[in-house]
Amino acid sequence: MDANTLEPAAEQAGHADQDVSLLHKMGYAQELSRRMGAFSNFAVSFSLICILSGGITSFQMGFSAAGGASIGLGWPLGSLFALVVAAAMAQIASSYPTAGGLYHWGSILGGKTWGWLTAWLNLLGLVFVVAAINYGTYDPFFRTLIAPMFGVKPDSLGWLDQTIFLTLITASQAFLNHRGIRITSKITDLSGYLIFVVTVVLVVSLLAYSPVKLDLSRLYTFTNFTGTDGGAWPKQTMAMAFLSGLLLTAYTITGFDASAHTSEETHEAARNVPRGIVGSVFWSTTFGYVMVCAFVLVMPDLGAAVKQGTGFFEAILAPIPTPLRIVIELLMFFINYACGLAAVTSTSRMMFAFARDGGLPGSKWLRKVNPAHRTPGAAIWTSAVLAIAATLYGDAFTVLSAGSAVFLFVSYAMPIAAGIFAEGRTWTEKGPFQLGKLSKPFAIAAVGGALILAYVGIQPPNEKVLYLIGGLLVVLLAIWYVGGVRHRFAGPPIAQPSREREQQLSLAEHEISAK
Numbered sequence: 001m002d003a004n005t006l007e008p009a010a011e012q013a014g015h016a017d018q019d020v021s022l023l024h025k026m027g028y029a030q031e032l033s034r035r036m037g038a039f040s041n042f043a044v045s046f047s048l049i050c051i052l053s054g055g056i057t058s059f060q061m062g063f064s065a066a067g068g069a070s071i072g073l074g075w076p077l078g079s080l081f082a083l084v085v086a087a088a089m090a091q092i093a094s095s096y097p098t099a100g101g102l103y104h105w106g107s108i109l110g111g112k113t114w115g116w117l118t119a120w121l122n123l124l125g126l127v128f129v130v131a132a133i134n135y136g137t138y139d140p141f142f143r144t145l146i147a148p149m150f151g152v153k154p155d156s157l158g159w160l161d162q163t164i165f166l167t168l169i170t171a172s173q174a175f176l177n178h179r180g181i182r183i184t185s186k187i188t189d190l191s192g193y194l195i196f197v198v199t200v201v202l203v204v205s206l207l208a209y210s211p212v213k214l215d216l217s218r219l220y221t222f223t224n225f226t227g228t229d230g231g232a233w234p235k236q237t238m239a240m241a242f243l244s245g246l247l248l249t250a251y252t253i254t255g256f257d258a259s260a261h262t263s264e265e266t267h268e269a270a271r272n273v274p275r276g277i278v279g280s281v282f283w284s285t286t287f288g289y290v291m292v293c294a295f296v297l298v299m300p301d302l303g304a305a306v307k308q309g310t311g312f313f314e315a316i317l318a319p320i321p322t323p324l325r326i327v328i329e330l331l332m333f334f335i336n337y338a339c340g341l342a343a344v345t346s347t348s349r350m351m352f353a354f355a356r357d358g359g360l361p362g363s364k365w366l367r368k369v370n371p372a373h374r375t376p377g378a379a380i381w382t383s384a385v386l387a388i389a390a391t392l393y394g395d396a397f398t399v400l401s402a403g404s405a406v407f408l409f410v411s412y413a414m415p416i417a418a419g420i421f422a423e424g425r426t427w428t429e430k431g432p433f434q435l436g437k438l439s440k441p442f443a444i445a446a447v448g449g450a451l452i453l454a455y456v457g458i459q460p461p462n463e464k465v466l467y468l469i470g471g472l473l474v475v476l477l478a479i480w481y482v483g484g485v486r487h488r489f490a491g492p493p494i495a496q497p498s499r500e501r502e503q504q505l506s507l508a509e510h511e512i513s514a515k
Contacts, residue, residue: 019097019269020509026098027493028264028356029508032349033181033374036266040185041273043192045259045280048129048346050339051288052195052202052332054252056313057136058401059295062248064231064306066238068296070245072219075292078249079285081453085409085446086256086281087435088416090274093260094431097269100353101260102411104492109427110418112491113480118414119354120476122257125407126347129255130170130387132401133343137336138165140310145317145329166391173341174384177348180373181265184345191338198331199287203294205328209319210298218296230307234460243456250453251405252288256280257412258346261353274433347383352376358489371512403464406457413450416443 020030036044062070092105102122107115142165143154177184207214222242227235233244259276263269266276298316299305305312317325355366370377419427420443435442480486 019267022097022270023264024505026096026104027505028098029505029512030264031369031374031508031512032099032264032376034265034267035182036185036262038268038272038275039192040189041259041262041266041269041276042279043188044185044262044342044345045256045276046195046284047188047191047335047338048255048258048342049253049280049284050133050191050195050335050342051252051284051291052198053133053136053336053339054254054401055248055288055292056332057140057310058248058251059292059312060232060306060309061251061401062245062292063296063312064225064228065233065236065245066242067221067223067225067302068218069220069222070242070248071292071296074242074245075249075285075289078246079253079281079289081246081445081449082249082253082256082281082285083278084442084449085412085416086277088419088439088442088446089257089260089412090277090433091430091435091439092415092419093263093277094270094274094433095427095429097260097263097266097273097431098353098492099261099264099349100351100356101263101273102257102415103350103354103359105415106418107491109415109422112489113486114414114418115491116359116480116485116489117476118411119350119359120472121407121414122411123347123350123354124472125404125411126255126343126350127383127386127390128401128404128407130340130343130347130383131390132251132404133336133340134166134170134173134387135391136401137169137333137340138162140313141329141333141336144311144314146333149326149329163392167388169337169340170344170384170388173337173344174380176341177344177380178370178373178375178377180375181262181345184341187338188342188345191335191342194331194335196283196287198328198335199291202328202332203291205320205324206294206298206316209321210316211319212298212300214297216297218302219293223302225303225306228303228306230309232461236459240459243452244459246453247402247405247457248292249285250409250457251401253281253284254405254408255343255346257350257408258342261346261349264349270431271433274431344380344383344387347387348376348380351379351383355379357492369512374512402457402462406454409450409453413447417447419443420447 019034023030062074066074093101096104096108098104100119103115103119106118143157147154147157176187222238224238224241225231226233226241233241236244256277259273259280263273266272295316308315351360351366354360355363360366366379366382368378369375420440423439
């Protein structure tokens with residue numbers, strides 16, 4: 001039985017007709033397979049956020065900044081920001097439920113140039129996310145925790161082993177995506193349930209078997225660990241250290257745009273996509289907070305934990321009985337794999353949607369849908385190849401994780417910023433999910449927070465992210481002006497659909513269904 005609520009056939013057909021009608025109104029045919037329900041849409045974002053991935057692999061971003069205060073105080077502050085952004089995005093998603101949501105929102109609310117830039121920033125951030133997630137799956141989960149179970153010493157695994165591992169798992173994630181949204185959503189559904197269960201088991205086990213006397217003051221004590229050997233940050237002031245620590249939450253609680261990117265594969269998208277966005281962020285921040293606080297409370301020595309890097313996690317797991325620890329580690333490895341699977345799903349749908357309107361080089365190829373599986377096969381495999389290429393960079397994880405957080409949240413803020421000016425003017429028709437009087441305050445807070453995050457994210461040692469941003473903007477502007485994209489790229493077909501256009505869309509749907 002599917003994880004989603006079953007409805008009477010007639011009612012399902014009615015919802016399907018409404019979804020297709022709304023998609024036609026925005027100028028697109030129903031080419032992808034619409035098989036996801038409310039829980040599956042929630043699970044794809046919840047699995048991509050995956051507190052058991054970013055909350056562990058990026059934990060030192062927070063802890064080695066301002067110590068326990070970065071966790072006990074910084075996580076709730078960062079979570080509040082993420083919830084505000086999610087709510088503002090959800091309102092727009094409810095109005096325009098299409099694949100590649102942010103690109104369409106930016107174009108419709110701010111014009112095609114704004115949407116084009118939004119799409120590139122979001123797409124680059126998503127490629128970085130796939131790379132960073134799979135890089136983190138390799139170390140610490142495979143290299144440090146799983147490999148020793150089979151007698152393989154972590155120190156014996158070099159760059160070539162890492163590259164082979166990353167290539168194989170990314171390719172397998174692309175293969176599963178290629179085979180259809182049904183199998184992908186079943187895996188992310190299972191991952192969604194497991195994240196809840198494993199987080200609870202992990203926290204209870206850590207607290208039950210820890211030899212350390214619990215001291216809650218650790219969670220609000222400021223300790224400037226910047227500049228410490230093994231830490232993530234060079235020496236900073238306490239204020240800057242606390243801001244830097246917010247990158248832990250920003251990187252962990254990101255990727256919730258996956259719910260929007262799978263809109264065209266979700267039933268009742270105008271209702272279920274906003275719920276998926278907000279719900280995935282709320283539950284991730286709640287369970288994630290309990291988890292990261294437990295990490296701080298069970299550490300035998302805070303100063304030593306900073307110097308251990310990602311090895312801190314292996315150290316705090318040590319007191320747990322071996323059989324239980326092995327089960328937890330194996331389940332976390334699967335969950336992290338599913339996290340990367342969801343990331344490939346999100347990235348490929350964004351690429352497909354942008355290519356559908358001619359926004360990418362090779363758009364005619366990238367926008368193709370596999371008729372057998374109703375998936376954007378070319379976009380899926382291109383996303384995988386780009387993610388593998390990104391992991392070849394030696395200092396991959398630190399730069400990729402910081403870069404993905406900056407690029408994604410800036411791309412989130414761009415359509416939200418456009419909505420501030422469009423609301424009540426060109427944006428007059430909203431969907432079922434509405435913020436009412438909180439709409440503009442939430443939007444302003446989201447944009448302001450994103451700018452602060454971007455500033456923090458380009459500080460040393462992540463100044464390479466600034467080079468990436470600057471280089472990307474120069475290249476994009478050159479393509480836009482010199483390459484003539486501004487003349488060829490029309491943006492989304494947002495004009496009112498004519499009877500002739502309706503016939504074209506219906507014909508396109510019939511052709512792909514008949515193949």
